[in-house]
Amino acid sequence: xxxxxxxxxxxxxxxxxxxxxxxxxxxxxxxxxxxxxxxxxxxxxxxxxxxxxxxxxxxxxxxxxxxxxxxxxxxxxxxxxxxxxxxxxxxxxxxxxxxxxxxxxxxxxxxxxxxxxxxxxxxxxxxxxxxxxxxxxxxxxxxxxxxxxxxxxxxxxxxxxxxxxxxxxxxxxxxxxxxxxxxxxxxxxxxxxxxxxxxxxxxxxxx
Amino acid sequence: xxxxxxxxxxxxxxxxxxxxxxxxxxxxxxxxxxxxxxxxxxxxxxxxxxxxxxxxxxxxxxxxxxxxxxxxxxxxxxxxxxxxxxxxxxxxxxxxxxxxxxxxxxxxxxxxxxxxxxxxxxxxxxxxxxxxxxxxxxxxxxxxxxxxxxxxxxxxxxxxxxxxxxxxxxxxxxxxxxxxxxxxxxxxxxxxxxxxxxxxxxxxxxx
Numbered sequence: 001x002x003x004x005x006x007x008x009x010x011x012x013x014x015x016x017x018x019x020x021x022x023x024x025x026x027x028x029x030x031x032x033x034x035x036x037x038x039x040x041x042x043x044x045x046x047x048x049x050x051x052x053x054x055x056x057x058x059x060x061x062x063x064x065x066x067x068x069x070x071x072x073x074x075x076x077x078x079x080x081x082x083x084x085x086x087x088x089x090x091x092x093x094x095x096x097x098x099x100x101x102x103x104x105x106x107x108x109x110x111x112x113x114x115x116x117x118x119x120x121x122x123x124x125x126x127x128x129x130x131x132x133x134x135x136x137x138x139x140x141x142x143x144x145x146x147x148x149x150x151x152x153x154x155x156x157x158x159x160x161x162x163x164x165x166x167x168x169x170x171x172x173x174x175x176x177x178x179x180x181x182x183x184x185x186x187x188x189x190x191x192x193x194x195x196x197x198x199x200x201x202x203x204x205x206x207x
Numbered sequence: 208x209x210x211x212x213x214x215x216x217x218x219x220x221x222x223x224x225x226x227x228x229x230x231x232x233x234x235x236x237x238x239x240x241x242x243x244x245x246x247x248x249x250x251x252x253x254x255x256x257x258x259x260x261x262x263x264x265x266x267x268x269x270x271x272x273x274x275x276x277x278x279x280x281x282x283x284x285x286x287x288x289x290x291x292x293x294x295x296x297x298x299x300x301x302x303x304x305x306x307x308x309x310x311x312x313x314x315x316x317x318x319x320x321x322x323x324x325x326x327x328x329x330x331x332x333x334x335x336x337x338x339x340x341x342x343x344x345x346x347x348x349x350x351x352x353x354x355x356x357x358x359x360x361x362x363x364x365x366x367x368x369x370x371x372x373x374x375x376x377x378x379x380x381x382x383x384x385x386x387x388x389x390x391x392x393x394x395x396x397x398x399x400x401x402x403x404x405x406x407x408x409x410x411x412x413x414x
Contacts, residue, residue, distance in 0.1 A: 025319050027234030109387070112232050130388075162410070166395060166403040173384025174377040180316070181337075181376055188373060199368040200377055203414025204407035 010048055013038060014062055017055045018103040026056065026112045056110065057118040063105045064125040070095050072132065081139035082202070088136065089201060090194045092175050097182065097190050106179045130168055137171075137205055138164040144206055158206040167205045174201075217255055220245060221269055224262045225310040233263065233319045263317065264325040270312045271332040277302050279339065288346035289409070295343060296408060297401045299382050304389065304397050313386045341375040344412055351413055365413040374412045381408070 016037050020029045031052055035045040049055045071091040078084045096105060114122070144158050162170075174197055182188070223244050227236045238259055242252040256262045278298040285291045303312055321329070351365050369377075381404055389395070 022318065023320070025232075025234045027232045111229065113230070159406075161406040162403045166400060167407060169384070169388055169395070170381040170404060170407055173382070173387075174380040176387075177376070177380025177384055180380075180383075188376070193373060196369045196373040197377060199366075199414040200374060200408075200411035203369070204411035207406040207410025 010058070011062070013040075013045070013048055014055065014059050015103055018059050018107050021056070021059075021107065021110065022103065026052075026110060053115055053118065056107070056112065057114055057122070059104055059107045060110075060114075060122045061125075063101075063108045064122065064129075066095060066101055066105060067092070067129060072129070075136075081136060081143045085136050085140050085202070086198055088133065089171070089175070089198045093178070093194050093197065094190060096175055096178050097193075099184075102179070109176065109179075130172065133171060134164045134168040137167045140202075141205060156206055161207045162205055164205075167201070170204070171201055217265070218269070220247075220252070220255055221262065221266050222310055225266050225314050228263070228266075228314065228317065229310065233259075233317060260322055260325065263314070263319065264321055264329070266311055266314045267317075267321075267329045268332075270308075270315045271329065271336075273302060273308055273312060274299070274336060279336070282343075288343065288350045292343050292347050292409070293405055295340065296378070296382070296405045300385070300401050300404065301397060303382055303385050304400075306391075309386070316383060316386075337375055337379065340378060341371045344374045344378075345371040347409075348412060363413055368414045369412050371412075374408070377411070378408050 013034070017029075017034045020033055020037055024033070029052075031045060032042060034052075034055070035042045038045070049058065071088060074091060075084050075088045078087055095101060098105075108122075108126070113119070141158050141160070141164065144156055147156065178193075220241070224236075224241045227240055227244055231240070236259075238252060239249060241259075241262070242249045245252070256265065278295060281298060282291050282295045285294055302308060305312075315329075315333070320326070348365050348367070348371065351363055354363065385400075
């Protein structure tokens with residue numbers, strides 16, 4: 001019983017469950033496995049979450065809250081579209097590579113069918129994020145057009161070959177795919193990945 | 208019994224299994240479910256595949272063969288690095304969006320733990336593909352450098368801000384992520400996605 005008090009937060013349950021789901025697969029992991037990994041009784045676990053679907057939903061929801069707090073909120077405060085986009089790319093990559101939150105955020109890509117009402121709530125938060133990125137990219141392209149009017153000799157140009165929507169999906173794909181190839185001991189880490197992905201995206205959307 | 212002869216190929220089994228794995232999850236799908244969906248007896252299914260792991264491996268292996276035949280083979284024959292990269296982007300997107308093969312290729316991203324020997328074979332084919340893309344991007348950047356030496360007035364430039372490796376991961380992320388947002392009834396389809404992703408990547412790697 002005393003051991004149970006060590007599990008001081010729902011977040012620890014979510015992180016542990018996320019790790020197990022990734023290691024063993026969602027279906028192959030039982031509520032018993034999650035309780036055992038946390039040294040909780042099954043009753044102790046059910047006190048917090050009534051079902052595995054609820055845990056998966058809360059993991060995904062928590063991942064969207066992390067994105068909200070650590071990417072969207074700081075980005076909204078920045079003046080200048082290009083600076084906002086640069087910050088978004090950096091902060092999103094930092095969240096994706098954060099050792100603490102990696103296990104949580106990667107679960108956003110778990111395709112296990114959730115009950116429709118829960119799936120809908122997650123999807124609508126994902127859509128909000130995509131729309132935010134899309135309109136930010138449109139703002140960057142407009143900003144560059146304005147530069148061009150002020151000083152046609154020196155300004156960069158955008159030919160408008162890439163729509164904000166296609167660019168938003170490309171950007172999210174690049175970043176959300178990182179978990180598929182990232183190695184903690186590899187050459188590509190946050191400090192050199194952020195500037196390269198940033199230049200690639202900016203070069204790309206001004207194509 | 209006669210019905211079983213209708214299942215004329217291992218490929219049909221693989222496609223059906225891939226569809227079930229995506230709809231219900233890999234773990235939640237049994238060999239019985241696969242046999243039933245194909246109107247095969249369980250013995251009929253085991254005649255072709257001895258285990259679910261073998262089916263998953265063969266799906267992934269088939270996906271890599273599709274990539275080999277329909278992307279790599281045609282691309283290798285093309286003269287000119289930029290044209291090769293443009294063809295690779297187009298052909299890879301066509302494979303990913305092909306209604307016939309979508310169910311197969313998407314399974315490459317299934318993270319279910321395969322037996323280590325099988326996992327190793329898939330991973331080494333994936334690595335080959337990544338290295339091919341990486342060295343192709345390096346060739347494009349060199350080609351552009353040469354243009355620049357020939358005619359500094361008119362040529363495009365590359366500042367070398369994006370390494371071939373980071374660019375290769377970005378490109379594969381963009382394309383392999385498509386299945387997460389693609390809708391058959393949506394605005395973004397092969398005909399307008401290919402040119403946009405192509406310009407984005409070319410603009411990006413010459414950043």
